[in-house]
Amino acid sequence: MSNFKKVKVEQGARFELHDALELTGAEVSINELPKGAGVPFVHSHRENEEIYGILEGCGRAEIDGESVPLAAGDWLRVAPAAKRRFFAAENSPIKYICIQVKAGSLKNYTATDAEIV
Amino acid sequence: MSNFKKVKVEQGARFELHDALELTGAEVSINELPKGAGVPFVHSHRENEEIYGILEGCGRAEIDGESVPLAAGDWLRVAPAAKRRFFAAENSPIKYICIQVKAGSLKNYTATDAEIV
Numbered sequence: 001m002s003n004f005k006k007v008k009v010e011q012g013a014r015f016e017l018h019d020a021l022e023l024t025g026a027e028v029s030i031n032e033l034p035k036g037a038g039v040p041f042v043h044s045h046r047e048n049e050e051i052y053g054i055l056e057g058c059g060r061a062e063i064d065g066e067s068v069p070l071a072a073g074d075w076l077r078v079a080p081a082a083k084r085r086f087f088a089a090e091n092s093p094i095k096y097i098c099i100q101v102k103a104g105s106l107k108n109y110t111a112t113d114a115e116i117v
Numbered sequence: 118m119s120n121f122k123k124v125k126v127e128q129g130a131r132f133e134l135h136d137a138l139e140l141t142g143a144e145v146s147i148n149e150l151p152k153g154a155g156v157p158f159v160h161s162h163r164e165n166e167e168i169y170g171i172l173e174g175c176g177r178a179e180i181d182g183e184s185v186p187l188a189a190g191d192w193l194r195v196a197p198a199a200k201r202r203f204f205a206a207e208n209s210p211i212k213y214i215c216i217q218v219k220a221g222s223l224k225n226y227t228a229t230d231a232e233i234v
Contacts (some may be wrong), residue, residue, distance in 0.1 A: 025218030082120035101142030105222035
């Protein structure tokens with residue numbers, strides 16, 4: 001495995017990076033919903049924490065029955081067991097990143113994991 | 118800990134999500150470099166894989182001495198030991214996400230970790 005790998009993400013409904021980049025610590029997807037659309041199912045996770053970042057547009061999430069308004073610049077942590085579903089607004093598409101990681105897996109980071117060369 | 122948490126990321130040089138969202142499986146930062154600027158140091162990691170996504174603008178990375186052109190839509194995996202440094206272009210700022218996760222920590226994901234409710 002090389003020390004790095006790069007891909008160009010083209011516009012589209014969903015682009016998954018795990019296999020494209022040979023990721024070992026996360027799955028990352030870039031998702032687009034047209035205005036008025038929603039993910040067609042509610043889901044939760046067994047072990048994985050999800051981190052969502054809204055890149056463009058607006059919409060809402062339903063998380064354990066709570067309606068959460070979403071707009072560009074919003075970032076969320078969603079616990080594994082939470083039942084979640086995402087929607088674009090009626091009058092706006094939404095583009096968001098979803099990062100899937102194993103809950104509790106990060107030990108050190110930044111100052112305690114990095115080495116300045 | 119609640120089943121979810123949300124923050125609004127304002128414009129700025131760097132916004133770190135780990136503490137703001139009480140993340141347990143990743144650190145995520147949103148970074149902006151003005152045109153002509155670069156991160157002032159080269160770094161590598163002990164255990165953590167980094168995933169970079171270019172959101173706006175363009176620039177380049179130097180990874181183990183190799184120059185890698187970067188533009189909006191590009192995503193990269195960088196192995197822990199790789200020596201990396203990021204730069205904005207001379208005529209463009211760059212905005213990018215950096216996701217830090219423990220290399221090898223993801224076991225199952227999507228179809229093998231999710232449960233449709």
